[in-house]
Amino acid sequence: MSKFIEQPRYSCALGAQQTVVAIKRAVPIVHAGPGCSGKISALIGQGEGYAGGNTIPCTNTSESEVVFGGEGKLRNVIDGAFKVIDGDLYVVLTGCTSDIVGDDIGSVTSDYQKQDRPIVYVETGGFKSNNYVSHSVVVNAIIDQYVDKYKVNEEVEKGLVNVFASIPYQDQYWNGNLEEIKRILEGIGLKVNILFGLESEGINEWKTIPNAEFNIVVSTWAGLEIAEHLKEKYNTPYFHFSYLPIGGKTTSEFLRQVAEFGNIDKEKVEGFIKKEEEKFYAHIERTADFMLEFRYGLPRRFYTILDANYAIGFSKFLLNELGIIPAKQYIIDDTPEKYRESIRELFNKISEHRSADVQFSVDGGIIQEEISKDKQKNRALILGSGWERDLAQNIKGDLLIISAPVAYRLILNCGYAGYNGGLRVIEDIYDIALNTYR
Numbered sequence: 114m115s116k117f118i119e120q121p122r123y124s125c126a127l128g129a130q131q132t133v134v135a136i137k138r139a140v141p142i143v144h145a146g147p148g149c150s151g152k153i154s155a156l157i158g159q160g161e162g163y164a165g166g167n168t169i170p171c172t173n174t175s176e177s178e179v180v181f182g183g184e185g186k187l188r189n190v191i192d193g194a195f196k197v198i199d200g201d202l203y204v205v206l207t208g209c210t211s212d213i214v215g216d217d218i219g220s221v222t223s224d225y226q227k228q229d230r231p232i233v234y235v236e237t238g239g240f241k242s243n244n245y246v247s248h249s250v251v252v253n254a255i256i257d258q259y260v261d262k263y264k265v266n267e268e269v270e271k272g273l274v275n276v277f278a279s280i281p282y283q284d285q286y287w288n289g290n291l292e293e294i295k296r297i298l299e300g301i302g303l304k305v306n307i308l309f310g311l312e313s314e315g316i317n318e319w320k321t322i323p324n325a326e327f328n329i330v331v332s333t334w335a336g337l338e339i340a341e342h343l344k345e346k347y348n349t350p351y352f353h354f355s356y357l358p359i360g361g362k363t364t365s366e367f368l369r370q371v372a373e374f375g376n377i378d379k380e381k382v383e384g385f386i387k388k389e390e391e392k393f394y395a396h397i398e399r400t401a402d403f404m405l406e407f408r409y410g411l412p413r414r415f416y417t418i419l420d421a422n423y424a425i426g427f428s429k430f431l432l433n434e435l436g437i438i439p440a441k442q443y444i445i446d447d448t449p450e451k452y453r454e455s456i457r458e459l460f461n462k463i464s465e466h467r468s469a470d471v472q473f474s475v476d477g478g479i480i481q482e483e484i485s486k487d488k489q490k491n492r493a494l495i496l497g498s499g500w501e502r503d504l505a506q507n508i509k510g511d512l513l514i515i516s517a518p519v520a521y522r523l524i525l526n527c528g529y530a531g532y533n534g535g536l537r538v539i540e541d542i543y544d545i546a547l548n549t550y551r
Contacts, residue, residue: 120477120500122445122516123283123420124153125209126237128244129251131157133204134165135281135288136308137315140200141165144187144218145208147173149239157244157282157517159524163200170194174210183216191225191232201316202259204251205234212238226258231316233258245420245446248280249338256342260322267347270324274298274375275306275349277339278331278357278530284423285519289528290357294331297531300385301368302377311526323347327375331357331367331530333421334452355459357426360434360535361393393532397539411546412494412511414438418480419496419516420446423529424471425459427496427515430535432464435542439469440493443480445516448473477501484508494542511545513538 127149133141141164143150154166161168170193172186187205194203205222222234235254237247278294279287288310295307306318306325328340328351340351352374358367365386372382404411415437417424421444431437442460453473460471474480481504484490493510495501499520505512514522515529528534 119479120498121156122475122477122498122500122518123447124156124244125239126242126244126247126250127206127208127239128153128157128283129235129237129247130169130206131165131244131282132248132251132280132309133202133206134162134169135310136202136319137313138163138199138201139316140194140198140203141169142191142194142203142205143169143171143208144183144190144205144211144216145171145174146210147171147175149208153244157285159282159285159519164198168198170198172211174208179210179214183211183214184218184221187211187216187218187221191221195230201231202255202319203230203232204255205232206237206251207235208237209239212236212241231259231263243447244283245280245335248283249336249342252277252336252339253342255319256322256339256346260319261346264320264323267323269326270304270321271326272302272375273304273306273321273325275308275322275325275328275343276331277308277328277336279422280335281309283517284420285515285517285522285524286528286530289524289526290530290534291528292526293528293531293533296533297364297368297385297389298329298371300389301372301382303371303375323349325349327351329371330354331422333425333456334448335420335422335446355425355455356429357422357530359426359430359529359531359538361390361532362433363426363429364531364535365390389532393535396536400539403543407547411543412437412492414440414489414492415494415496416440416443416484417496418443418445418477418498418501420444421448421452421456422446423496423515425456425463427529427538428460428463428469430538431494432467432469434535435539437494439463439467440487440489441483442469442471444471444473445475445477445480447475494546511542513541513545 130141218234225232279290281287295305298305330340330353343349358364460469463469490508495512498516
């Protein structure tokens, strides 16, 4: 029995093309039917990067390739990409058509690898998984086929860490989040391979992945397979923080846990935390009169319609630092079953005195129907996607767009992680609330 799912919030496995786009001077080469890559860019793209969007080379496989195979056409596109696009790394990704037909992209790509061309292949047929999963598959393929070949050495460098956090483009605020995570980790004395975005050194940074003293995963579940793979491959231990740290309390907790895991100088860590907390809470103290005067016109309950990483991070921040009470929390990333119980436990202990009800669902239509029927929905805050704009208007609530598709926001370097991200959350929430003040 088929099932229609309303309002998609992530893509198929081929969505990992955006993982490649987020690496400086990296070029995805898509072996798929016409339109696949474009639809992914439309859903989660927002910005073409160096070789994304309409720049992405694609075989545009058709009936002919289905009948006779598409390996020859793939070779032509790869040759053309090398001639036309000056990249540091090329990653061949497959779509449903080529995976079903059975094109041997490994054989095609290996011919170029033997010529010392910086090229990697990954099977990402859309039916295999979603882009939360295929992100890890693509990163691991780059590590195995490129990093392992061109690595500087395998000697451990004291204080060097690899960070695996926001999934580029699926997390629409990925670049700002990664910048802040790198900033605060460097603040406690670490040297950070952030790997994606403007703060990364590109492929040269990837080549030092094996040299890390330890890895840091800032995610509920997506990305854990990368750290586990590196532990098996290079014997690199990893620290796991299971949600995005937002604001003063959880960011300080994150840094202290990292410091304890990495045996980092405690005095230096506490000095940095003290300085950051003083700035963070000084800004909040300046708003005390405003918070008191407008307390009856501000949101008192909130719903999250987000992936697990954001849902937990925002719930902790809004409840514990802003005093907004959680209504039902909806997680929409198709979380694998083996991680769900630990997520429920995190929501059960969202604070010392409160818990939150959580539901896993990928169907936006069902979620919105449930919220509409909630008797306490009025003057609520919704943390969701562009899909929730009409819902917010209908229930006279406030909407902060966090999740893909964003549709109604332009995002440059905005991020919600860390100390600076917490301040941005407050600004955005109360800006929206005041704009709709009734």
